[in-house]
C-alpha cells in the first residue's frame with residue numbers, strides 16, 4: 001500500500017510573497033486525491049514542497065515518520081525515492097528515445113543489470129500503453145504519449161506516492177479522460193497514493209477519491225470528493241462551473257467593488273460563461289474491466305463511512321446514494337433526503353472535539369480566508385481531531 005502523507009500547518013513564501021499558509025491535510029494511503037485551484041495559487045509550489053524541491057517556511061510534511069521539512073539531506077534523498085512525479089510537460093529528455101528516458105532513473109539510482117532494466121522498462125511501457133514506441137524520440141510523439149511516457153518513467157522505481165501536475169495541459173478532453181483512466185488503473189495495479197493537481201473540472205468531478213482546493217493563499221477544503229462537489233462555497237461553485245461570476249477574478253481574486261460591478265452586469269443579462277450550472281456528484285470513474293480491484297477505493301469506503309457523521313448533510317446524502325443496496329445494508333444507512341444521517345455518530349465527549357453535522361474538522365475544511373468577514377458557520381477552524389480524521393490518519 002502507498003504511503004500516507006500527513007501535512008500540518010505548511011506555509012510557503014518567496015520573500016514577502018506568501019504563496020499559501022497553514023495547509024493541513026492528510027493524503028490517505030493508496031487513494032487518489034486531487035487539488036484544484038486557480039492559476040497562480042501555488043499548486044505546483046505545493047507539489048515541489050512535498051518532495052523537498054522547495055523548502056516550506058514552517059509546518060510539517062510527514063512521510064513514513066520522517067518530516068521532510070526538517071530532516072537531513074540524506075533522509076530527504078531516501079524519502080524522495082518513494083515518489084514518482086509526472087511533471088506538467090512530461091519533462092522527458094528530448095535527445096533520448098522513450099526507452100532511455102524511462103530507463104534513466106534505474107540507471108541513475110539503482111545498480112540493476114541492463115537485462116533487469118529492460119524487463120522493467122518494457123513492463124512500464126506496456127502498463128502505460130506505449131508498447132512498440134520505445135525507439136521514438138519525445139519530439140516524434142503526441143502530447144498524450146509524452147504524458148504516458150512521463151508516467152512510465154515515474155513508475156520505474158516502484159513509487160509509493162505519485163504526484164501529477166496538470167495532466168490535462170495540452171491534451172484534448174478525450175485524451176485527458178484516457179490518461180485519467182490510466183491513473184486509476186495504475187492506482188489499482190500498484191496501490192500508490194496519488195495527488196493530482198489540476199484545473200480540469202471533468203477530471204476533478206469524476207476521478208479522485210478526495211478533493212481539495214487552494215484559494216486566497218489557503219486550503220479552502222480537503223476531504224472526500226462528495227464534500228467539495230456538494231459545497232455551497234461560492235468560490236468552489238464558481239470554479240466547478242468555470243464562470244466569471246464569483247470571487248475568482250482575472251488574476252486571482254476580486255475586491256468587493258469589482259464583484260458588485262460584475263454582479264450588476266450579470267443581473268442585466270451578460271453571460272457569465274460556462275454552459276450551465278453543474279451541481280451534484282457524478283459517479284466516479286472506475287478501473288478498466290479486467291484490471292484488478294482498486295484497494296484504495298475499497299479502503300476509502302470504510303474510512304468515509306467511519307467519519308460520515310462529521311461530514312455536511314449534502315455530502316452524507318450523496319455518499320449514501322452512491323452505495324449499492326447491499327452496501328447500504330452493510331453500513332446500516334439508507335438515503336434520507338434532507339435529513340443528516342446519525343449513523344456512526346459518536347456520543348459527545350468521546351474525544352472527538354466539537355464535531356457535529358455539517359461541520360467538518362479543521363484539517364479537512366479550512367475557511368474561505370480573508371475579506372475581513374467573520375467566519376461562517378461550518379467553516380471556522382477547530383482544534384484538529386485526535387482520532388482517525390477524514391484524511392485517514
Ligand SMILES: Nc1ncnc2c1ncn2[C@@H]1O[C@H](COP(=O)(O)OP(=O)(O)OP(=O)(O)O)[C@@H](O)[C@H]1O
Nearest residue numbers: 014019037038039040041042043044045046166199
Ligand atoms: N522559485 C520561485 N521563486 C519565486 N516565486 C515563485 C517560484 N516558484 C513559483 N513562484 C510563484 O509562486 C506562485 C504560485 O506559482 P505556482 O506555479 O505554484 O502556481 P500554480 O497554482 O501551479 O499555477 P498554474 O495553475 O498556472 O500552474 C506564483 O506567483 C509564482 O510566480
Ligand SMILES: [Mg+2]
Nearest residue numbers: 043044045165
Ligand atoms: Mg502549476
